[in-house]
Amino acid sequence: MRAIVAAPDTPEGFRMTDEPDPVPGPGQILVEVRHAAVNAGEIRHLGVWPAGTVLGYDAAGHVVRAAADGSGPRAGDRVVAFGAGAWARLAVFDVDSVAVVPAAVDLGEVAALPLVGLTALRTLRASGPLLGRRVLVTGASGGVGRVAVQLARHGGAYVVAVVGSPARGAGLADLGADEVVVGLDGIVDPVDVVLETVGGAHLVAAWGALAPGGVLHSIGWASGEPAVFPVNSTFAPGAARTLRSFGDATAPGPDLALLVDLVARGVLRAPIGWRGSWQRLGEATDALRQRRVAGKILLDLD
Ligand SMILES: NC(=O)c1ccc[n+]([C@@H]2O[C@H](COP(=O)([O-])OP(=O)(O)OC[C@H]3O[C@@H](n4cnc5c(N)ncnc54)[C@H](OP(=O)(O)O)[C@@H]3O)[C@@H](O)[C@H]2O)c1
The missing domain is CATH 3.40.50.720 (NAD(P)-binding Rossmann-like Domain)
Incomplete structure (x- = not known):
């Protein structure tokens, strides 16, 4: 699969490359990621991840494999998710770290919300x-x-x-x-x-x-x-x-569901200040560092 990984040997600190597909463990689902978001801390602390670590935490996409124990969303469901390895075509997430996104809610918008x-x-x-x-x-x-x-x-x-x-x-x-x-x-x-x-x-x-x-x-x-x-x-x-x-992002599923519901009811708008292809990540992170992004960077995995 295509993914963006930590690359401490590059000026940007990351590169796009091909990685083996991730394999879900017990209580995990496999998601085909359509949109991912960038958090300030992920850019500021790029150097802390070992070379080759798949980066990113915020994602939204479609479930391609449900959890083996039958818990959580089903194959085909649209989900928003929080967990390591989000900047990739395929990512695994714990079932308690995702929420189902109804058809009326834009997947791209909710991808900007998790953290x-x-x-x-x-x-x-x-x-x-x-x-x-x-x-x-x-x-x-x-x-x-x-x-x-x-x-x-x-x-x-x-x-x-x-x-x-x-x-x-x-x-x-x-x-x-x-x-x-x-x-x-x-x-x-x-x-x-x-x-x-x-x-x-x-x-x-x-x-x-x-x-x-x-x-x-x-x-x-x-x-x-x-x-x-x-x-x-x-x-x-x-x-x-x-x-x-503050630093508690454990078991986020129910709170992600609440955020999705607030978006569905028109109470909350995802603060997307920059949106573009994930191939333009370098351009987006420069804008964030220079305080030119009003809110979040949303990456489309085109
Ligand atoms: N504890 C946690 O779990 C947790 C979770 C999420 C985020 N965070 C941290 O919370 C902070 C904000 O996150 P965020 O996603 O909202 O980041 P962000 O989108 O980059 O916003 C940070 C804001 O801080 C202001 N700022 C003031 N001085 C700055 C400087 N020297 N460099 C950059 N920004 C400066 C900027 O506003 P102006 O340009 O208007 O001054 C900017 O809009 C980050 O440090 C992030 O790592 C922590």
Whole structure:
């Protein structure tokens, strides 16, 4: 099968090549991948995978072989999936890491959702009820941010979206942001929940904007910059503020099904900012690194 694998000896860090077809193990299905998506972390950390590792985690396609024990989707079903080895014509996924996609939902659209959707959904869910609460989303122009804005708004929150420039904020009001602000200097009213994807100075400033009892989810570190907290900034009177890590993408199937349902009901739009052939992956990753992608990269496996 054709696949994109880690190639530390190349300037890009990956190459397209032919690999043996994967063989599903117990509780796994074989999927013919039609669309795959690129996550920021997969590009940033290309060097960590040994040469020859089939890359990618987000995919959508058709089941070509059901699980041997009869669990999960059947052959022919359209599915969205999360799991290692997604940037390939054929990929195996655990049955609890996929969701069936109804005919009315575009496979390409849902392929862009798995990791960013799970991340936004699970951090918001861990924040408690959102109705009437103020939710701050940093890196809101990116993949996680554009899903988080929509889900927070759907949950009834007042959503403040933080971006790097006015141009990067385009479209966020349409997705549900009540305020779109450049940087965190203008945040005056405290917020109850922060979804923080940029790290560095953003993390420090967002922590400072947190109301007593509030929670900050440290999701990512897109800036690559260290965070230096002013002395005593983690001390404050009143109800405790909480800083939480996030990294739990285990057993994603039911949450993928929820995301698909939200798309089917018109509540959630996949934030596709770049779409093209998987043969143009190098061009797409350059655009992502240069912050020219408003949301996700979607690859068509033509
Ligand atoms: N913990 C987890 O399980 C998990 C899951 C998904 C993602 N992540 C991490 O979360 C972060 C965001 O993911 P994503 O998919 O939303 O990424 P993304 O699409 O690249 O968005 C990141 C956003 O961060 C902002 N940013 C600020 N400084 C930046 C810089 N120096 N370089 C690049 N971007 C910068 C950009 O917004 P402006 O251009 O508007 O400033 C950009 O839109 C990444 O670090 C990713 O690895 C973690």
